[in-house]
Amino acid sequence: MNRTFKTVASSDISISELMLPSNTNFSGKIHGGYILSLLDQIAFACASKFSGNYCVTASVDTVNFLKPIEVGELVTMKASVNFVGNSSMIVGIRVEAENIQTGKIKHCNSSYFTMVAKNSEGKSTLVPGLILSNMKDVRRYFNCIKQVSLKKEQNIHEEVFDYTSEESLESLKKYNVKLEL
Template sequence: MQQEKAMNESRVVQTRLVLPPDTNHLGSIFGGKVLAYIDEIAAISAMKHSRSTVVTASIDSVNFLSSVKAGDILTLESFVTGTGNTSMEVYVRVHRENLKTGEQTLTTTSFVTMVAVDDEGNSKPVPKVVPQTEEEKWLYTSSKERREKRMK
């Protein structure tokens, strides 16, 4: 197994159209729908990093910052920001784009912890993550504090 991987090797971007069945009676996307998207993209980033099956250990934080309406485009981006022995912290951010105006807004941020598992479901070691950009370095450094809070 490779001992270290650059953070950007786990980067995933997904784009989705928000349709009326995805929304509540106010025309805003269901929070649970966004959570499902976050869980899925976080898993993909963690699988790319670990090159193995992963399971969700926790969704550490979810911040819904602004609403998303039917007809908006959602762009989700995720990447591994920190690693333990078998776990990976994945940062996910979600932007909405109004197709008529082109306006883009950050709508949701989240940190998800994933654990790599083997074919029997036992946890397995993952490569260390190496930050390169200033944003990545900040997320990497702050991941240690978030990990300590999770462990309490």
């Protein structure tokens, strides 16, 4: 079977929503959990649009809350597929909040979700290959390669790391912890 290819731009999607008082946390800012819910929705839409299949969230790899979002701001989320594997895609999402009275826009969040395409039987299915059309696409793809590599390294480290060894336990002394085993 020949693999099809699609451009990063073919995955582009954006959503905008006015932030309401009902979405605030105890400090009066927009609740991070609400933003996470919106991030998951746009990641799903972006991955499904690109792959042509139902997609599920495999992992939330990075969520950087950079600036708080205020009630009354118009939040716009922009997503695109930055990397593809066989059945997985890394979706990059940028969150901006606009003060609709002044027009001032601030970058509030950057996130990366790994999504997996599923067929009608619920099995992982092949996604299109990715066409990189400009240097921004290339930069994002290389960043995802690093991200995937670090994730694999971390998983290997967790498998072989002996946290019970005397050396490991001794190394904890440099941190703000007290062992009472």
